[in-house]
Amino acid sequence: MSESRRDPLDELLARVPREVAPERDLWPAIRAGIEAEPRPAERARGGAHPRWFQLAAGVLLVLASSLTTYVLTRQSLQQEAAQIARETLPAPSLTATPASFGLAPEALGVEYVQTRAELDKRFEQRLATLPPVTRAKVERNLAEIRKASSEIAAALAENPSDPLLQELLLSTYRNEIRLLTDVSQLPSTSTRVDL
């Protein structure tokens, strides 16, 4: 195949740099989320629910890392695309660009999906034991968080480089994980105080 007949998308992808310096440092928000996880009473007690926080922290780390990678990759692709579009006609379409980070858990990787599934399972088990009225409230509030995530993801699809939306999306994911974790830890009728 001659150069002139190569797929414009292949050319575009071949020119994407392997490393991209971040335009915006997402680490402070990520670090704040991680630092928010240890609880003072647990520190004092040597960790009452270490497994829960390891699980939640793991999910958050994967989530933050995946979001950062996704945003950087997407920004890189779009910057390259914009540059090439100016140089080459007709402009290639960006069908290779991920379209819906917020709606496709698979985009976050196997580790995230597995860890999140375990968290979901424990949450559902605990949710089933809550009084009906409380259970309905928790479900309604979880739905509100997920609706917010979808709304932000949709806005992000239209404004992919918007740092405010990126930050709020990450924050909303963090809130969802926190809700799942907190509800899983709520006192239950079978809770015993271990001596």
Next chain:
Amino acid sequence: MKHVLCVAMMFLCAGAAAAETVERRSPADPNGEVEIGNIAGRVEVVGWDRAEVELQADIAGGADELRFERRGARTVIQIRTNRHHGAAADMTVRVPQGSSLMINTVSADQQVEGVRGRQRLQSVSGAIDTEVFDEFEIETASGEISVRGHGGQALARVTSVSGDVRLDDIGPDVELSTVSGDLNVRAKRIERARINTTNGDLDFTAALAPDARIDAEAINGDLRFEFLGAVNAEFDIETFNGDIDNCFGPEPRRSRDFGPGNELRFEEGKGGATVRVKTLNGGVELCKK
């Protein structure tokens, strides 16, 4: 502690029983830890000047288990009422005022007064009303939270799913998170605040420490800040689709050429503190008192 006082009783009730009154008392460490568990009913904890823990409980409907145990500096009180409808325990617990508290309830309300140690209070749907002197952490799903501080010298961490939260005279370090509960915060002086709400509104009234840092995020909730005294801070406010009202003077500007969005960045006084607020649809209001 060289000896262990252990008084444990098992109530295995065949069915619903008449109300029963239980009283227990034990020596306790003046600065020890008291853990209390109750499913339904009420837990009232009062700090007193004796090195003793005292329990008085009215148990309606029978209990599967009552534990009143001391091990070293730790006292554990737990009542597990029968699971049939209407079973509940109303507990009044007196503890040394220097105690730390850990209370877990399901639907039982919690009320705490005069206990000066750390507090960790959790409930599912029970309301929590407490007086605090030290670090505290409170979590509820739907229960309302009310906290009265004494100037605030430590970390306050509050998480609610849908319960409203009212914090008075707390600080200087607060972390608040809610999905749909409204937050009402009054603090004499704030050094650091991290606030996150999805749909709940925030009313925040406080003076800022010279190097204070406030970070607040909301999706649909409206955030109102009223600052006490001299304000020396840099403000960084941004909304995707919400209004910004600013009593300090500078006007917000549109942050996007097309579509909604407002941003407002300015310095008030000498700067030093930072106030950073981000929302999706929620409005932001800044004012000085």
